[in-house]
Amino acid sequence: MSVCIDITGLPHERITFGPSPLAELGAALHALSEPAHHARLHGWITTTNAGLKPELADRLTEADFLWRSTRSDILLPARPRATLTEELDDLDRMEDEKFVGAALEISCASLYSEGAPSPLVDARMRERALDLAAARGPRQAAFVRRMLADPPAVRAWIRRLLEDCEDAFFADTWARVRVQLAADARHKTELLRRKGLAEAVAAASPALTLEEDEKGxxxxxxxxxxxxxxxxxxxxxxxxxxxxxxxLFALHAPGWQPVVQYPVHTPDLGAGAAPVEMVKLRLEALAHPMRMRICRSLARGSYTTSELADAYGITAPEVSRHLAVMKKAGLLTTQRRGRYVLHQLDAAVVARLGSDFLEGVLR
Structure with missing residues (x-):
């Protein structure tokens, strides 16, 4: 499986490599909310979380569906700017329907590639968004209700939140990383100019390739x-x-300019020991094609059985059987939130099995 971006006839001048403060802030916020995904950032995550004022930490929790289990497309600008303010200004010019539809990517995104209508204009999508938000708890359900009722006010609230993050920790962080990111972007741009796009994308990530045939x-x-x-x-x-x-994020929603966000570092994951029989059980659980696909969602966040069934086009009992196998192998954590039971992949356990698999499901 893969995401294919058709570039037939696209001149190289319209292929851009560049750092984005908004995209980097989104990546940093994801790391703060899901530290298990980012073992090598442990020191930065611990220090930054400890330094957050309670009021800001509370607001981040309220809005974390924008970056926790999936990265909202509003956080991946197609036109990177020099400052966060400029990128937020660009975001302010986006229509409410498009903004809200992208902001509420809080499910397994089963409708993402279909170009589903915005919940602001479609009653079915509105009910779906509210139902999925309810599984995330009463605060997020209330937040989504406010967004649907008064988009301009909530959009202003989100902007203030991101600006407060810049004041609290991101300005210093961006000052440290932007030179490195700009240098990487210049290097890829030079590869594109001198050696072609195939060399440039391969240098960005081994998971990126350029294909050319009679179809384009x-x-x-x-x-x-x-x-x-x-x-x-x-x-x-x-x-x-x-x-x-x-x-490795690939924005490929219909009506949006494609964007790929690629990491510039390779991590150093630690090793752990487990009984051989348990390792065998875990490898067998992960070998099933459907369970591997389910892992992709569960590695990013917590999901209910019905959400997974909807995302992968199978019945809830089928999902339950797959989850039971994975739970027996010690690969899942579960939590109850009201009438919902949320399941999530234990990233630390999977990392000990193999960083290649973990990287694959977290791309």
Whole structure:
């Protein structure tokens, strides 16, 4: 499976490598909310979380569906700017329907590639968004209700939140990483100019390849998901990130310019010991194709059985059987929230099995 970005006929001048403060802030916020995904950032995560004022930490928890289990497309700008303020200004110019539809990517995104209508204008999508938010707890359900009722007010609230993050910790962080990211982007741009796009994308990530045949030319992103989009008429943007590993994001929603966010570092995951029989049980549990696909969602966040069934087009009992196998192997954590039971992959356990698999499901 993969995400294919058709670039047939796209001139190289419309393929951009560049750092984005908004995208990097989104990656940093994800790392703060999911530290198990980012073992090598342990020191930064611990220090930053400890330094957050309670009021800001509370607001971040309220809005974390924007970056926790998936990265909202509003956090991946197609036109990277020099400052966060400029990128937030660009975001302010986006129509409410598009902004809200992208902001509420809080499910397994089963409708992402189909270009589902915005919940602001479609009653079915509105009910779906509210139902999925309810599984995340009463605070997020209330937040989504407010967003649907008064988008301008909530959009202003989100902007203030991101600006407060810049004041609290991100300005210093961005000052440390932006030089490195700019240098990486310049290097990829020079590769594109001198050696061609195939060399540039391969240098960005081994999970990126350029394919060309009688059907056209496309950038292929190796991920445990399927999607297709075109860069014709818009362009293609690559955003380097110092906080992103092991994730490799590919914005491929219909009507959006494609964006790929790629990590510039390789981690050093520690090793652990487990009984051989348990390792065998875990490898057998992960070998099933459907369970591998389910892992892609559970590695990013907590999901209910019904959400997974909806995302992968199978019945809830089938999902339950797969989850039971994975739970027996010690691969899952579960928590009850009201009438919902949420399941999540234990990233630390999977990391000990193999960093290649963990990187694959977290791309």
């Amino acid at each position: 030319v496309r950038v292929v992103v190796d991920k445990l998901t399927h999607g297709r989009t075109t860069a014709a008429g818009s362009g293609l943007t690559f955003l380097p990130t110092a906080f992103g590993w092991p994730h």
